[in-house]
Amino acid sequence: MKHYKSFFTNEQECLKAILEIHNEGKAIEVDPMYFKGNFYKEIAEPKYKFDLNPVVLECVQANAINLPLNDKSVKSIILDPPFLFGVHGKTKNYYSSKTHTMFNTFNDLEITYKGILKEAYRILEKKGILIFKCQDYTDSKTTMTHCFVYNWAIELGFYADDLAILNIPQSKVYNGNLNQRHFRKTHTYFWVFKK
Ligand SMILES: C[S@@+](CC[C@H](N)C(=O)[O-])C[C@H]1O[C@@H](n2cnc3c(N)ncnc32)[C@H](O)[C@@H]1O
Secondary structure (H helix, E strand, O other), X not given: OOOOOOEEOOHHHHHHHHHHHHOOOOOOOEEOOOOOOHHHOOOOOOOEEEEOOXXXXXXXXXXXXXXXXXXXXXXXXXXXXXXXXXXXXXXXHOOOHXXXXXXXXXXXXXXXXXXXXXXXXXXXXXXXXXXXXXXXXXXXXXXXXXXXXXXXXXXXXXXXXXXXXXXXXXXXXXXXXOOOOOOOOOEEEEEEEEO
């Protein structure tokens, strides 16, 4: 199957294209932020499934900044960390730092993101790939999180090999009572970094 585009509206199609182009069509080996495994509806399950707060039986408790895997031992890893920070008001009904679905501050996000990038670099073989899902965030101001992720990955020595964009228009986190001053961030990014 040929893939000519970089913009997707279906997550499974996006993941399949990434794996076919960048991972010889093979399964992702490690998912340290597995949650319910929503990535694996149409693609193969990973060999190693971890989460800080596992919600399914087959997932092992671990922190993505300190994984029980040897240096240079895997070919592929996917990271899908929480992207919200400093959330207040209505959004609190959906997200909480206690359940590890958001960060208290941008600084907390930075510490975790840098930690998980460094850990991914440690466990990946040379030329191994890291797929990093991230999303920008507008509260009273806009944070272009995907640019920070790019810079932090490059600083560690990763090569930014590709970038796919996934648009999910039905995003539910917004305050409909306010005048809209920014685009609602309905799209997410899938960076493909190579060690
Ligand atoms: C956005 S969800 C992942 C969703 C998952 N990809 C799916 O599609 O089902 C983020 C997950 O990261 C986990 N998490 C947050 N911080 C973590 C950390 N430091 N180490 C491991 N897992 C973490 C949370 O418990 C949560 O399950």
